[in-house]
Amino acid sequence: MKVKLTKFDALIVVDVQKDFMPGGALPVPEGDKVVKPLNQYIELFSEKGLPVFFTRDWHPKDHISFKGHGGVWPPHCVQDTEGAQFHPDLIIPSDNKFIISKGTSRDFDAYSGFQGTTLDSLLKERGIRRIFVGGVATDYCVKNTVLGGINLGYFAFLLLDAIKGVDVKPGDSEKAIEEMLNAGAVCLTYQELE
Numbered sequence: 178m179k180v181k182l183t184k185f186d187a188l189i190v191v192d193v194q195k196d197f198m199p200g201g202a203l204p205v206p207e208g209d210k211v212v213k214p215l216n217q218y219i220e221l222f223s224e225k226g227l228p229v230f231f232t233r234d235w236h237p238k239d240h241i242s243f244k245g246h247g248g249v250w251p252p253h254c255v256q257d258t259e260g261a262q263f264h265p266d267l268i269i270p271s272d273n274k275f276i277i278s279k280g281t282s283r284d285f286d287a288y289s290g291f292q293g294t295t296l297d298s299l300l301k302e303r304g305i306r307r308i309f310v311g312g313v314a315t316d317y318c319v320k321n322t323v324l325g326g327i328n329l330g331y332f333a334f335l336l337l338d339a340i341k342g343v344d345v346k347p348g349d350s351e352k353a354i355e356e357m358l359n360a361g362a363v364c365l366t367y368q369e370l371e
């Protein structure tokens with residue numbers, strides 16, 4: 178399916194941070210493979226003057242999602258640490274881009290970029306109706322950001338060529354994609370954009 182970008186569109190790049198990359202604290206297998214395709218989307222949206230939102234996991238050091246603090250994950254993306262930085266090759270446009278930090282308070286976790294953030298109001302202020310979502314992890318933050326966006330009334334495109342999952346259990350990412358499609362998301366690859 179060919180899709181034409183309009184002024185109602187925004188790109189959401191989910192959690193492309195060092196700790197989610199191979200060698201990081203909570204590595205997503207082949208997580209770094211999303212960087213190249215995402216950069217293509219970022220350049221395209223940016224050239225067209227469309228906003229690009231970068232979510233980031235931004236946890237305090239004793240966050241409840243961490244092992245030893247009531248959670249299941251190894252400590253990751255601790256505020257102001259190297260692991261919380263974006264992948265060094267990720268293109269961050271100088272204009273019309275927004276950094277959305279989530280999971281910032283000790284006692285709450287957020288897998289969705291909409292949870293506890295200003296993402297919805299920033300999109301609404303700009304008249305955005307369609308979101309294009311890629312990044313990591315397919316089965317956690319990408320999934321919850323897509324579902325959260327659909328619940329808030331956005332039309333969501335899942336960027337199939339720019340996502341990677343953790344697959345704590347094999348098949349988790351496939352299941353997550355099914356769930357997103359069942360909720361109304363539509364898959365898209367870069368070549369389908371005109």
Ligand code: VGL
Nearest residue numbers: 192234250313314317318
């Ligand atoms: C994520 C696990 C824990 C994600 C964040 O970005 O998908 N996964 N925190």
Ligand code: ZN
Nearest residue numbers: 234242254280
């Ligand atoms: Zn986290």
